[in-house]
Amino acid sequence: MDEYWVAVIWSLLPTVVVSAIFFFVLRSVIRADRNERRNYARIEAQERAKMGMPPRDADPAVEPSSPASP
Incomplete structure (x- = not known):
C-alpha cells in the first residue's frame, strides 16, 4: 500500500x-x-x-464614458 501512495505523490508532484x-x-x-502604470x-x-495643464481626471477633452440614456 505504501508504494501506491508514493506513486500518487510522484505523479502529482510535477503538476503541483x-x-x-x-x-x-x-x-x-x-x-x-x-507598478509600471502607477509610475507612468x-x-x-x-x-x-x-506645463500648467490640469490633472488628467479634470481634463475636459477626455470625456468619461457614460451609460447610454434610454
Whole structure:
C-alpha cells in the first residue's frame, strides 16, 4: 500500500510544481504591470503640472464614458 501512495505523490508532484511556478510568474507580471502604470501616471501628472495643464481626471477633452440614456 505504501508504494501506491508514493506513486500518487510522484505523479502529482510535477503538476503541483508547474502550477506553483506559473502562479508566481503570473503574479509577478501583474505586479510589474501595476507598478509600471502607477509610475507612468505619477510621471504624467508631474509633466502635466510642469506645463500648467490640469490633472488628467479634470481634463475636459477626455470625456468619461457614460451609460447610454434610454
